[in-house]
Amino acid sequence: MKVQEKRVAREEGICYNKDMQESILIIEDEKDIVKMLEYNLQKEGFKIISSSDGESGFSLAVRRQPALILLDVMLPGMNGLEMCKALKKEEKTARIPVIMVTAKSRESDKIVGLELGADDYITKPFSIRELTARIKAVLRRTGDKEAFPEMFTSGELRVDFSRIQAALKGRPVSLTAKEFELLKALIKAKGRVLSRDYLLDAIWGFENALEIRTRTVDVHIRTLRKKLGKAGRRIVTVKNYGYRFEPC
Numbered sequence: 001m002k003v004q005e006k007r008v009a010r011e012e013g014i015c016y017n018k019d020m021q022e023s024i025l026i027i028e029d030e031k032d033i034v035k036m037l038e039y040n041l042q043k044e045g046f047k048i049i050s051s052s053d054g055e056s057g058f059s060l061a062v063r064r065q066p067a068l069i070l071l072d073v074m075l076p077g078m079n080g081l082e083m084c085k086a087l088k089k090e091e092k093t094a095r096i097p098v099i100m101v102t103a104k105s106r107e108s109d110k111i112v113g114l115e116l117g118a119d120d121y122i123t124k125p126f127s128i129r130e131l132t133a134r135i136k137a138v139l140r141r142t143g144d145k146e147a148f149p150e151m152f153t154s155g156e157l158r159v160d161f162s163r164i165q166a167a168l169k170g171r172p173v174s175l176t177a178k179e180f181e182l183l184k185a186l187i188k189a190k191g192r193v194l195s196r197d198y199l200l201d202a203i204w205g206f207e208n209a210l211e212i213r214t215r216t217v218d219v220h221i222r223t224l225r226k227k228l229g230k231a232g233r234r235i236v237t238v239k240n241y242g243y244r245f246e247p248c
């Protein structure tokens with residue numbers, strides 16, 4: 001990564017830690033669109049792989065196991081709808097979320113796509129902002145379905161996710177909803193660094209991200225740390241990026 005790109009990444013609060021990057025597979029035959037998407041989604045911190053036809057896209061999906069597939073309906077050979085069906089049938093790719101890209105003139109494709117198991121759709125022409133929001137929303141939705149223990153204990157801290165309660169040495173800690181969600185996101189990340197940008201988006205939602213600004217995250221982390229006392233020290237600041245939670 002060039003120095004200039006690193007600076008921009010820092011300013012935007014994007015974490016380029018390789019382990020954190022989720023990959024998106026773009027299956028689209030229009031090269032200009034692929035290039036544009038690649039450029040913009042990389043800026044959002046995603047790793048991009050792409051394919052220009054259904055057949056090779058399918059084998060890439062099986063081999064590389066991307067976090068999400070962006071699938072154009074109009075493709076040479078196997079079209080996007082047939083491909084979506086094939087992806088959902090194949091055991092190795094069935095759980096990978098799919099966003100279908102459809103043309104406005106073909107409204108029926110959306111419905112068929114969703115019936116075939118696509119997680120969302122977007123209509124061409126779309127804005128990159130809308131697409132990014134949809135990608136993040138789908139990732140968030142499908143990520144939440146992953147098995148996650150209901151109880152977390154580490155040292156004096158005990159968090160009950162189903163009851164939305166935290167306790168220190170058995171005594172309940174009163175957290176606001178946002179503080180609890182922050183704590184949950186950090187614990188769930190299992191020691192990985194979460195950028196401020198990610199936390200803003202995951203907890204406050206994309207639509208508010210621009211107004212709220214990243215300082216909100218810092219302010220909430222500060223109060224969360226205070227309330228957690230000694231355990232609060234485990235929320236580690238990663239300078240210019242974000243935060244991570246260090247289990248005992």
Ligand code: CA
Pocket residue numbers: 028029030072073074075
């Ligand atoms: Ca196309």
